[in-house]
Each structure stands twice: as structure tokens, then as C-alpha cells.
Amino acid sequence: MKRMWIALLVAMPLVAQQPKPAPEKPSQPGPPPMVAPSQVNTIPEHPLTVLPYTPSLDVPSMDLAADPCADFYQYTCGGWMKNNPIPPDQASWSVYGKLAQENEQFLWGVLEDVAKPSPDRTAVQQKIGDYFASCMDEQRIESLGAKPLQPVLDKIAALKTKKQLAALLADQHQKDYGSGWMFGFGSDQDFGDATQVIAFAHAGGLGLPDRDYYLKTDAKSKEIRDKYLQHVAKMLELTGESAAQSKKDAATVMRIETSLAKASLTRVERRNPYNLYHKMSPAKLEALTPSFDWPAYFADNGLSNISTINVTEPKFFQALNKEIQSVPLSDWKAYLRWHAVHSRAPYLSSEFVNENFAFFSQTLRGVKVLPARWKRCVRYVDRDLGEALGEEFVRRTFTADTKAKTVDMTRRIEAAMEQEIKNLDWMTDATKQRAIEKLHDVANKVGYPDRWRDYSSVDVKPDDFFGNATRATVFASRRELAKIGKPVDRGEWGMTPPTVNAYYNPQMNDINFPAGVLQPPLYDPKEDDAPNYGNTGSTIGHELTHAFDDEGSQFDGQGNLKNWWTPEDKKNFDERVQCVRDQYAQYTIVDDIKINSKLTSGEDVADLGGTLLAYVAWKEADPNEALTPEQQAQGFTPDQRFFIGFAQWACENERPENLRVNAITNPHSPGKYRINGIVSNMPEFQKAFNCKDGNPMVRGANSCKVW
């Protein structure tokens, strides 16, 4: 289920090509189609029992021959970029991605261990161990072929009227993450009253990652659409359809999805909460989409008594109604067969997995080889039983000392923000007061949840991967639906503990740092404060400023969508954000594609504010900290150590294909600009490296400052 406003630190990686909420997610023409199994990643990899160590200030990752005042990113990350080519099974490679892979290798070891049947396993270990074992049992999965898909295909074939679509959708929505089947449905906090969880009906129904893919007219977009058509046909052929029929069906799918795409808002439009807030009664939703049997849909989801639904995009549901009316049932069946095979492909035999990979990872993102089986299986356990796996991860890796130190760092950065707000010259006192109140209301979540999720009702069998994935998804869906009409649980986490990422959720008004992101080289207990504040401190500051960015600033301290800015303050804020938008709009992502800074400015402003807050907090904490002889020998001043530590979180290599997807879907700018765009706005940086006015890393009088 999607969480509406979660602001991530980095885009989520592909979870084994599975279409998922925030993150993402395969064509080959004609007869000799399949990706050969030899294209599975064959790089020798092994489970880890100890996580590898890289310091939070790593000199070999630098390019000391580069001029820090000309290109600070090259100076701090040049060595890393050279030494860390993109592995063939990845769309991009980064400090974050590498750490995530190390966590996965570590979890692989844990899972191999608990996959062995033993009476000593705890209940939690049995669930994650058996799930992993079922996923690793390739022989069994191969022997089943397309068989696990047959029940849903039979259900689709048995549809006699369009009215019956509702029952099928209710069932499939529970069995599938995301909103691929016609539309999305779930629960979330009421924008107007964040204490309550209500039902949400979302736009959806697409197979490609964004509406823009259906509508853009450039050559590259047309090429992708052609390949998508081939892919859809191929997948349908794998279910047993004739070549001619599957080609016809693919064209039908494209027609329906294009109509739905046209009726969907753009990503930039979706950044405005007011565009997505349309609370209505079930009767009103029925009036928007009378051709869909909503009473049956609600009844099958156990929601016959709901009184309110937030229909995020009413126009979409109006358009959906027209589609239901005008498209013949036989065409809808083709569309549903596609979404059935698309959503289940990762749990089927290799021909499905490979074809899915070939389009969604290879064609779309430039990934060369399929990630190894173990890696995909670790990711599925993390997705489906994440807090059970996380419990094991935390117990083995996250110390009380790291928790105490990072909690302390968080508090210091909050104190720095309070100070900065008080000193702002563009904000009125009344708004400052409200901003500080909101700041005080921010909940800090560090490491892992206070209470672990109880998966005891999920039936996990060691020999049924397809069934395990389905049952775990149904568990997650029902859990979300059961929240409707109840007060919100503020203790919940939107990320699993091993995740190498962080987020701010304006409706919870909480900042969240999973254990996975609080490890070297990001947070390094062995290093001095300077690089740690530069790296993890900036991340904390980044998340915190999201409470006050273009999205977050529209919610109050309780998480309600409620304006607390005076028009004058809002105008001043918008002017400062515009400075950052103008700056980033000049940067090129790939080819001649520039950053869509209307999409990225929330993140760009968070990077800028977060880094300054971390700097201020560090100066308050202990600016005269003694360095070890080794640290001294590196020859950097403490201020330089701060900025190098800051920049080294973002070292990355990207495939051009993936950059093109990012240009459309990713609200974060490329790593290079998340560093150079920031330091060039900071006089503190100019001073630290003695850069001259006019140097590329010195914007001087053109500098932007929001927080």
C-alpha cells in the first residue's frame, strides 16, 4: 500500500523487478526470446558473517588530483567512481547501494542458517527460514511452470459480466502490492485529521512506471512503448496464448492503459496535497464510477460499513467509468490476464522471471544480468516479513551505543534547526513560533520499532514460494484495510530495519532512520564527529527540513493538512525555493535531459538545509575534538573532514538508461548535484577549502539559502 507523503532520502532500489509502492521495478521480439539462464549474475558472492568496514572518511575513494573548488564531487568521489564499476545486476551503484548489498549478504547468511529445519528455531526464525527455503527451491518452482497462475486465469475466463469485475478486483488487490489492477485501494491517515485512518482510492492501472511513458512523443519514449508491446505479448504467450492473440491483446492493453494514463495527474501535480484530497461517501464514489460494483467491492474487503473514502483523483475514476462502459468485457479480460502474469512473474519459473527482467530492468534501466537467486530471495523476505528479518538483523548488528549516539546527534540537529529558525530574516515571528512548535512535535525513530510486527497468522511453508508470497501479501493488505476507521498507530515504521535509507512522513511528523543506514561508512563510531556529522548528520538534517518543504510545510505538527504560514512568509519561502529551482534546472541528467527541478526541489532544498544544520550542530557539539595520529596524517582540517564526509555519502555510478527513468520518476537529483549544488551555495565550504570567488564551486552572490 502506498504511503502518500513519505519523503525518502534516496530512491528505493528495484525489489527484484516487482512493481512496488514507491520504488519500481521486462522485450524481446519474435521466436528466440528468452534471456538465457547464463545471464544470471555469476560474480562469486558468499554470505557474510561480519559486515565489511569502510570508514566514513575514505581517502582511497577520493581523487586528490582533482581541484575541490572546481568539482568537489570528483575530488571526494573520483576514486570511488573509478574503483566501483556498476555490477552487472544493478541499474546504478552507490555507497548506499553497496552497503545495501552488504546487508543483503549478511542477511543471506542469517537466512541460510535459519532455513535449516531445527527444533531450536524460534517462531520468527521458522517463518523467515522457511520462506527463504521455499524461494531458493528453484527446482520445484521450475517444475511448476505457469501452474500457480492458473487459478487467477480461470477466474478471469469465468467473468460473464462487467459487474463481476468488482469481486475479482477485491481479491486481486489483496494479493498484489501496488495499484496495477485498474486502480489502487488502501488506507492512510486522513489529511485533515491525522489521528484517523481512512480508506483511499488511488489512480493506477498502469504497467509502465509513470503516466508520462504513455504520452511522451520523443523517439526514445516511442521505442520504449514498442518494446513494452512486445513484452506484454511475450508474457501472455508464456501463459499459453497464441502468438497472434497475444499480439492483439498487447495492443488492447496499451489502449486501455493509455486512456488511464491520460486521466492521471503528473508527479509534479501530485506533490500538492490539495490535488489529492477529495473525501467523499461511498455513494459519491459510486456516482463517479457507476459502472463498477463498489458495494460488492467493499463487501468483499470487509468494508461494508465505511463512511468515508479519500478519492485522490476523482477525474481518474470518472475516466475509469467511461473505460468500463466503452471497452468490451473480452478486452478487459486481456488487460486482466496481463496484470495477472505481470504481477506474479517474479514467483513463477525462470521463463517468466527472465522475460520480466528483460524488459523492466534490462530495457528500461540498462541492467545487464539478473540478480542472483539468493539476492532476490533475501529481498522478498525483507519485503514480506521485514520486521521478523529485521529483528534478527538488529540483534546482530545494532549496538546500544550506536543508538545512543545517533539519538544524541538527532537532538543536536533539532536544536540547531530551532536556532536557525529563530535567526531567519525572511520569516515572521508568528510563523517562527508555529515552526518551532512543529519542530518540537517531530518524533525521532532511530534503529527499529519499539514493538515488532506479529506475523504469526501468516502461514509459511518450506515448499510453496508462490503461496508464501501470496499469503504474506494478503496479510499485509488486510492489515492495512483493518486500520480503516481506527486511530492511527504512531509507532509504525514505513521501512524495515536493514534498509539503507531514511524518510520523513509529514502525517506522522516523524523522522525515521533504520539500523541499516546507521552503519559505516555512513555512521562510523570509529571516526571523529566531523565526517559523521557531515554524512549522517546531514541526512538527519535533510529529513528534518522535509517537515518544512513544499509538501511538509503544508502539514502541522499533528500531521494535519492545515496552513500555518502567513501569505507573506509563504511568498518569501517560495522565492527562496525558486532560487534552488533555477539553480538545479541548469544541470544535465543525461543526453540533453535537464533536471525537472519542480519535481526535485523538495529534495534539493532538504539537501541544502540539512547540510547547513549538520554543520551548525557539529560546531556546537565539539569543534575541537582531538584527532588520532592516523586522522591527522590524512592532512585535512576538521572543516574539510566535515565536507568530505558529507560528500562521500553520495558517490555513485549510473547507467544512462536508469538516468532516463530517474529523470521522469525520481524526485532526487543525481549524486553529483546533490553535492556540488549544495557546497557551491555554502560560504562555509568556500572558506574550508580556500576557494576563490568565481571558482565553479562558489556561487557567491547567486547562492541560495532557505534554512
Ligand SMILES: [Zn+2]
Ligand atoms: Zn528527502
